[in-house]
Every structure is written in C-alpha cells, then in structure tokens.
Amino acid sequence: EVHLVESGGGLVQPGGSLRLSCAASGFTFSSYSMNWVRQAPGKGLEWVSYISSSSSTIYYADSVNGRFTISRDNAKNSLYLQMNSLRAEDTAVYYCATISGLTFDYWGQGTLVTLS
Amino acid sequence: QSALTQPRSVSGSPGQSVTISCTGTSSDVGGYNYVSWYQQHPGKAPKLMIYDVSKWPSGVPDRFSGSKSGNTASLTISGLQAEDEADYYCCSYAGSYTWVFGGGTKLTVL
Numbered sequence: 001e002v003h004l005v006e007s008g009g010g011l012v013q014p015g016g017s018l019r020l021s022c023a024a025s026g027f028t029f030s031s032y033s034m035n036w037v038r039q040a041p042g043k044g045l046e047w048v049s050y051i052s053s054s055s056s057t058i059y060y061a062d063s064v065n066g067r068f069t070i071s072r073d074n075a076k077n078s079l080y081l082q083m084n085s086l087r088a089e090d091t092a093v094y095y096c097a098t099i100s101g102l103t104f105d106y107w108g109q110g111t112l113v114t115l116s
Numbered sequence: 117q118s119a120l121t122q123p124r125s126v127s128g129s130p131g132q133s134v135t136i137s138c139t140g141t142s143s144d145v146g147g148y149n150y151v152s153w154y155q156q157h158p159g160k161a162p163k164l165m166i167y168d169v170s171k172w173p174s175g176v177p178d179r180f181s182g183s184k185s186g187n188t189a190s191l192t193i194s195g196l197q198a199e200d201e202a203d204y205y206c207c208s209y210a211g212s213y214t215w216v217f218g219g220g221t222k223l224t225v226l
Contacts, residue, residue: 035215044119045154045162045205047215059213095161102150102209103167110161 002026002106004096009111016086022079022096022108030074033057033099036081038092039110048094049081064090083113091115120145120206120218127224133194136221138206139187144216146187150209153182153191156220157202165204166191193223201225 008020022034036048049070050059058070069082079096093110121139128134138145138153145151151169154162164173166182169189179195189208193200206218 037217044220045207045217047207047217050213050215052213057213061214101168102148102215103152103164104154104162104207104215105164105167105173107161107163 002098004098004106004108006094006096006108006111009094009113011114011116012086014086014088014115017082017084018086018113020081020083020094020111020113022081024077024079024096024098027098029077034070034072034079035097035099035104036070036079036094037097037104037107038090038094040089040092043092046092050099051079086113086115088115118216120208120216122204122206122218122221124219125222125224127226128193128196129226130196130198132196133192134196134223136191136193136204136206136223138189138191138208138218140189140208140216141187144208144210145184145189147211148209149184151182151184151189152207153180154205154207155200155202156205162205196225198225 003025005023033052035050051070067085071080095110096108097104098106126134153166155165156162169184170182181192204221210216
C-alpha cells in the first residue's frame with residue numbers, strides 16, 4: 001500500500017525558511033516522479049513543484065519560483081521542499097503526491113505551514 | 117497559470133445526478149486530454165476520482181464519470197449518495213510539467 005507522510009511544517013515568521021519532508025513507502029519510490037501541492041486555509045489546491053524520478057527535471061509554479069527548492073533522496077525514499085523567503089501567502093497545508101502518467105494519484109495527509 | 121473555473125457550489129437530492137463544470141483555456145483543458153478530478157472531504161487529503169478526462173482509478177464507482185468538450189471538462193455524479201457530499205477539484209496538465217487546478221466546487225446532498 002502506498003504511504004506518504006509529510007513532516008516539517010510549523011509556525012515561521014515572514015522572510016524565514018522551512019524544510020518539508022515526505023517519507024514514502026509501499027512502492028518503488030525511485031521509479032516515480034513526485035510533486036508538492038498546497039492548499040491555503042479554506043481555499044483551493046495549488047500545484048507547487050515537480051521533480052522527476054532521477055531529479056533531472058524540475059519545475060516550479062511562478063508563485064514560488066526562485067524561493068522554493070524541491071529535491072529527493074531515492075536512497076532514503078524521501079522528498080523534500082526547501083522554502084526560503086516565506087511570505088504570508090505561503091500559509092497552507094502542503095501535500096506530497098505521486099504522479100502516474102500526468103495525474104496525481106496518491107497523496108499524503110499534508111503538513112501545515114503557518115506564517116505569522 | 118490562472119486557476120480553472122468551477123462553480124462554487126452545486127446540490128442535489130439522493131439518487132439524482134449533478135454535473136460540475138471546469139473551464140480552462142486552449143493551453144490547459146483544451147490542449148491536453150489530461151484532466152483529473154479529486155474529491156476532498158473536510159480535513160482529508162484529496163482522492164483521485166477521474167483521470168485522463170474519463171478514466172476510473174481502481175475502486176472508484178462508475179457513478180462518477182468525466183467528459184470534455186473544447187476548453188470545458190465536466191464531472192457527472194449519478195445516483196447521488198450522502199457520502200458524495202464533499203469538495204471537488206478539477207486539474208489539468210498545462211504543459212512543461214506544470215498543472216493547474218480549479219477553485220473547487222462544494223457538493224451538497226440535500
């Protein structure tokens with residue numbers, strides 16, 4: 001069974017940094033591209049970033065480009081999101097999600113990042 | 117990367133059918149057959165319900181169906197059940213490994 005567990009969220013001041021992690025199990029992590037998707041409180045979903053299985057291809061939403069860095073460690077079955085220069089509008093639940101074809105198929109339960 | 121347009125809310129009685137629309141542009145919905153739909157209950161993670169416009173993931177009942185015409189995709193839920201009450205989001209591939217979501221639609225089962 002696919003299992004994704006995000007961690008690293010918390011309360012941070014504007015301008016600060018935070019590193020999110022996503023621990024994967026139940027599938028061959030190194031064979032799958034991964035994504036981060038976020039959801040501001042009471043708002044809709046927003047795609048944040050994509051990383052291919054080998055880390056050779058990386059893309060970001062315009063809203064985070066230049067401030068966030070996605071990475072992965074296939075040996076540790078882990079996905080990361082380094083968030084710098086955080087803004088109030090970055091307050092959200094951050095989900096990691098697997099991708100099959102061009103569809104987000106499995107999602108973690110999310111970790112909350114709050115700017116205050 | 118503008119959000120896709122969905123109605124804020126729809127409603128229906130048990131047993132009835134409802135359709136949720138999702139309007140984008142030729143750069144996303146209209147340009148690719150990679151529209152997916154997600155169901156989200158309060159406090160829970162999104163769940164994939166439809167992918168590639170009209171395909172069902174394993175375990176999703178065929179009461180849920182998807183379609184697309186031009187720049188607009190649609191999710192139809194037939195035989196409404198109480199447990200279908202949730203938020204629904206459409207999502208479209210937008211090229212160059214980027215995606216765009218809709219603003220979400222709250223489904224109320226009366």
